[in-house]
Amino acid sequence: MNLQKFKSIFTLLVLGTIGYLIHKTAFYFWVPKLYQDQFVYTLELLYLFFFFFSAFLILVLDLVKQKSINSVGYTFLLLTTLKMGIAYIFLKPILAANLEKTPIEKMSFFIIFIYFLAMETYVTIRILNNKQ
Incomplete structure (x- = not known):
């Protein structure tokens, strides 16, 4: 079994978890619980959505x-555009x-979106730099 192709997804999982923990900690200290309870989407749901879409993008x-x-590169642009449409x-x-x-909810949404977009871009750059 070739585990090398899952290295990027594992890295995405680790970095996504770290980002989630930092985000959740920041919410704990600076965002009132009442606000968090009124959010349209929970922080967990947003991180899961963006993680699965990013993992799908990396696999494709x-x-x-x-x-x-x-x-x-073209596939990355197409899938990123699709992701932006779904995110909208x-x-x-x-x-x-x-x-x-x-x-607060808008800012949180965009932070998560940009965080996962940065990770996807990094993986795409790594793929393109390892041309053979």
Whole structure:
């Protein structure tokens, strides 16, 4: 069994868990529990959504690399655009709410989105730099 191809997903899992723990700790100290209870999506749900989408993206990029290394960049752009569209659909209820807690929830959503996007970009760069 080739465990090397799952190294990126394991790294994503570890970094995602670290990011979640830091985020949860920051919420514990700076965001009132009342606000957290009123969020449209829980922090856990957002991290799970972005983790699974990022893992899917990495697996697809690995498959594309096997077939044609020249298509990896285009596939990354296509899947990232798809992810942004789905994330916008997730974000619409948050944008529609106009409550005290809404700015915190928006900022939290975008932090998670950018954090996972940065990890996906790093993995894609690693794949493209290891051309053979």
